[in-house]
Amino acid sequence: MTTAIPFLMFEGRAEEALTFYCETVPGSRILDLQRYDAKGPGKEGSVSMARAEIAGLKVMAFDSPVHHAFTFTPALSLFVDCASEAEQERLVATLGEGGGALMPLDNYGFSRRFAWVNDRFGVSWQINLP
Structure with a gap:
């Protein structure tokens, strides 16, 4: 398969x-x-x-054993649906620490509570509360 x-x-x-x-x-x-x-x-x-x-x-x-001139980009992200507001707030704070917010936690119309952060390793996370 x-x-x-x-x-x-x-x-x-x-x-x-x-x-x-x-x-x-x-x-x-x-x-x-x-x-x-x-x-x-x-x-x-x-x-x-x-x-x-x-x-x-x-x-x-x-x-990688080879150094590259690139790293992660927000064009590819890990999308997480959370079970509660408390879990979402914790994930946004913890994953965003040492990284940065691309979209702070808010209501953006397509989701009542959504945030998009880069973590300290450069990986991008979309944190949603369905």
């Missing part, structure tokens, strides 16, 4: 980011994590491949 999974490319912070997401977003966990060894091609101990489940969404991530 053909499948598609979001893939997050970091440069040395994949494990930190996945741990942060799994501690922050309910129903999340790291499924497996493999590291580069002394033979490389990445820095020894950094993530060669990881799989996680974030609120039921499976994602893959790794630390």
Whole structure:
């Protein structure tokens, strides 16, 4: 069966980011994590491949052994529907800390409570209360 999974490319912070997401977003966990060894091609101990489940969404991530002139863009984001206002406020505050708000928590017409933030790793999150 053909499948598609979001893939997050970091440069040395994949494990930190996945741990942060799994501690922050309910129903999340790291499924497996493999590291580069002394033979490389990445820095020894950094993530060669990881799989996680974030609120039921499976994602893959790794630390690129190659430096790139780009990072994440808000054009691709993780969209989270929250169960309560309290959960939404916590996620917006926690995920947005050290990042920035693209759309502060508000009623935008298409949603009664919505926010869009970049986290400290550069990943973009749309946080909705349906």
